[in-house]
Amino acid sequence: MCGIAGFWSPNISLEQGEARDALKKMIASLSHRGPDADGVWANGQVGFGHRRLSVIDLSERSNQPFVNNEFNSSITFNGEIYNYLELRNSLEEKGYKFKTKSDTETILLGYKEWGPNILNLLRGMFAFAIWDGEKKELFLARDRLGEKPLYYAWFNEKLLFGSEAKAIITWKGFPRKVNFEAIHGFLSFQYSPVPNTAFDSIEQFPAGHFAVIKEFGKLELKQYWSIPEVDSLAKPSTTELILGTKEVLEDAIKACMVSDTEVGIFLSGGIDSSTILSFMNDLNPRKTQAFTIGYDDPRIDERKYAKSVVDFFDIDHHEFLLEQQSADCLSKLVWHFGEPFADPAALPMYILSEEARKKVKVVLAGDGGDELFIGYPRYFACKLMQLFNFFPQSINKTLQLIGKMIPKSSQSLPIIKYMKRFLNDLALENHEKYLNYVSFFNDDMRQEMYGSQLDNFLEKKTSEILEPYFKERSRFMEEAAICDMNTYLPGALLRKTDIASMAHGLEVRSPFLDYKLVEHVSKIPLEKRVKGFKGKNLLKMINKDRIPESIIERKKMGFNVPLDSWLRSGLEDVARDLLLSDTSKSRKLFNYDYIEGLLKRHANKTGSEEYRIWALMNLELWFRMWVDGDSVGLENG
Secondary structure, eight states: OEEEEEEEOSSSOOOHHHHHHHHHHHHHTTGGGOBSEEEEEEOSSEEEEEEEOOOSSOSGGGOSSEEETTTTEEEEEEEEETTHHHHHHHHHHTTOOOSSSOHHHHHHHHHHHHGGGGGGTOOEEEEEEEEETTTTEEEEEEOSSOSSOOEEEEETTEEEEESSHHHHHTSTTOOOOBOHHHHHHHHHHSSOOTTOOSBTTOEEOOTTEEEEEOSTTOOOOEEOOOOOOOOTTOOOOHHHHHHHHHHHHHHHHHHHTOOSSOEEEEOOSSHHHHHHHHHHHHHOSSOOEEEEEEOSOTTTOOHHHHHHHHHHHTOEEEEEEOOGGGGGGHHHHHHHHOSOOOOTTHHHHHHHHHHHTTTOSEEEOOTTHHHHHTOOHHHHHHHHHHHHTTSOHHHHHHHHHHHHHSOGGGTTSHHHHHHHHHHHHTTSOHHHHHHHHHOSSOHHHHHHHBOTTTGGGTTSOGGGGTGGGOOOGGGHHHHHHHHHHHTHIIIIIHHHHHHHHHTTTOEEEOGGGOHHHHHHHHTSOHHHHOBTTBOOHHHHHHTTTTSOHHHHHSOOOOSOOOHHHHTTTHHHHHHHHHHTSHHHHTTOOBOHHHHHHHHHHHHTTSSOOHHHHHHHHHHHHHIIIIIIOOOOOGGGO
């Protein structure tokens, strides 16, 4: 795992010194991603930079950028390829000679042999750039599900790219113009939806795509992988399904344990991380090191569940407590993310990664388990709503009118609030309904909240981002999970995991996102993955007698943070000072009477507004750090 950066300047050749200085600035902004080594390479028209976290072939000979003089090619690579030894053997049989034992060289020689088709052979997580000096082509690629990030921008007849947007911003003269459309998207989703970023000139390279760049300004994205459709013709027995999925899952976890350094695990005490641990324990010749974070708040503290798993498996366990003062590192999070990012789970991930890095360089985590095995409660709201999709629209519109008649003042009871929301959604299209399930600020809220800087975007429906994934009203639940795999997973979950962990030079691997497992499970009909309105049925059957029964049947808790109480105590004044300051008001983003109302409702316990307040705090801090300020120096982090 590393940090990469680079440029391509087809029309203007840079002086060697100028190019190297620019690359050094780019990778200096990524130093946290690779504390073990750094390097730059440039030939005038193209240049690569690299920060290394050594996990495979720890020797200096595998430092990057890696250059092959025989084929006039070079590579800068971030990620891990779990099947690199298998690919290496195939290449050696074809006559290729290797100078290292690294997966990096395997990719470079593999590209020489197979071209872009190598992407179909790679098993792992990756983002990389290859310069083919013979063809004068730049090749960019990102892994199938978006575990590793990649950003790019066109500027002054150059293509710039990097693992984080901040690497691009270091380029001399690069503009920091705000992309208000991305801010509009952020206020719906808590992150900037692909391809947008909060910077007008920078785009996210989408997961599962590559590009061969030959001419300036022409970056044609090509998709090489997508999530397969359900195989409705396959009729395996329950036993066959359990054994087949168990075999693929075990193979995925085994693949993710390939490393020349020790591999630990993030353990919550939920079924996802406990499943991974159970297989790790079978495969690991030494005691696995597990890392858990908890809270003083019993509503969301999972330490007792993690402890029961630890006792069951007899492993080395490291437990940490997240306290309110941990929120003091919010400015560090804003620096590391480099964009507005509002998932509060980034905070415990950041703290846990910092502590885990003191013991190991690599951990496994359960990202993707909820999307793949159907675990989020909102999926079952989709399933219930799916039943109403068979009603005539006239009936649904009548029920919707009844929902609108329920006064807001009667919503103090949760059941009334959810009933009103459910009835209001009935006549909407599936993608519009789902936006209401996942959005922070819905359309009505934005109508009240937006100021002059944002009100032009009120007509731009963020639900359009979700629309391509919803095609059949009768498959609402299934399509919601596919939508999350394509949007929420890379945009929020994996971004959170990558940035928060790599802030401390820790590599996180997600076995549930092994593409072979994803392809296998995605083809299984939903009725085999769930049982009624209970999720993860297939995963539960696989785990029978493998993990404690209490863990299999426990209610999903999620990676929560006690923001509600924090924002009624020490953080309340911080939020008020940030959001109602003259500096904030001068941006004209919002109706600040509305913002003050949010703060008052939360303080008075007449509303639970903590996630919205947290999102707005992140946004204002981002403006101050990345737009008002002009530094990307590590002192900000």
